[in-house]
Amino acid sequence: MNRKVKKILDLLSKEYPNAACELNYNTPFQLLIATVLSAQTTDKKVNEVTKDLFKKYPTVYDFSKLTIQELENKIRKIGLYRNKAKNILKTVKILIEKFNGEVPSNFDDLVSLHGVGRKTANVILANAFNIPTIAVDTHVFRVSNRIGLASSDDVLQTEYDLQKNISKEEWIHAHHLLIWHGRNICTARKPKCEICPINMYCKYYKELYDS
DNA sequence: AACTCGGGGCA
DNA sequence: TGCCCAGAGTT
Incomplete structure (x- = not known):
């Protein structure tokens, strides 16, 4: 995993310690x-x-x-x-x-x-x-595109395939972090860039700021 | 690539 | 009221 991705996930993890999948199921x-x-x-x-x-x-x-x-x-x-x-x-x-x-x-x-x-x-x-993969929904896709993390879900998948340093659990947590971030901060319309913990890494925010 | 399904939550 | 949503299937 490249350094930028890791830094972004670290920041999100620190900011949203409780972000997780909330679906209830037993099997x-x-x-x-x-x-x-x-x-x-x-x-x-x-x-x-x-x-x-x-x-x-x-x-x-x-x-x-x-x-x-x-x-x-x-x-x-x-x-x-x-x-x-x-x-x-x-x-x-x-x-x-x-x-x-x-x-x-x-x-x-x-x-x-x-x-x-x-x-x-x-x-x-x-x-x-327990199989390494990542589900790319609209939030993950949008957040990834904005911060310049990936231009498509295939690239995100490749990111995961390439890195073997973190556990599957950590990566799933990262996935939920991106979704939580996309739903609550990096929204499709009127994203809350001013309180975004990773705006300094964001291509979208930089373009917004420059214009 | 565009369209449809859809009740409920929220502004 | 109107807009939108942790997608998938069809045309």
Whole structure:
């Protein structure tokens, strides 16, 4: 990892010691469901729904007994609930029929599931299977672009592949730091550059300051 | 590349 | 009220 990246992550870590993924789950399957649900919404909302859902339907086999209408009703307070309910039940069927009821632990199988794209697959690989990767969502992408850390998620992935000096846990923490930073400080509109702890390293802020 | 899904939170 | 959101699928 290059020096600038490390310095930026150190600063963020010091500034936001409690930044972390807040999704509630106990198993890879529950993480899969929670992550599919989390698209275009917040962890807080997802947890409100999954708390009751995972208590009554903890496993993939429990989910397989749900009808589409039942699942829609249970996740209705989250947006996009029709698509998500449909995708989840399709995925549950595939997990049972093709993957012996287990969540697959490789990228290609994960993205073959309904409702699971590149970002969700990486979240599952990193958090459930201890596999080095990083999920690039809109926040990570935006923050990375602004500070000149990377111009694409592939570059961020490469950054991770190249460095072997920090643990997976540290890198996942770094990932959550970037997301937290993107949601709260480095927002898409009206970013709070004046209180940003890493503005001295930021290409976006420098251009703003120069103009 | 553009469009759609979407209820709820917040200004 | 209007705007926006820890994406993915379709056209």
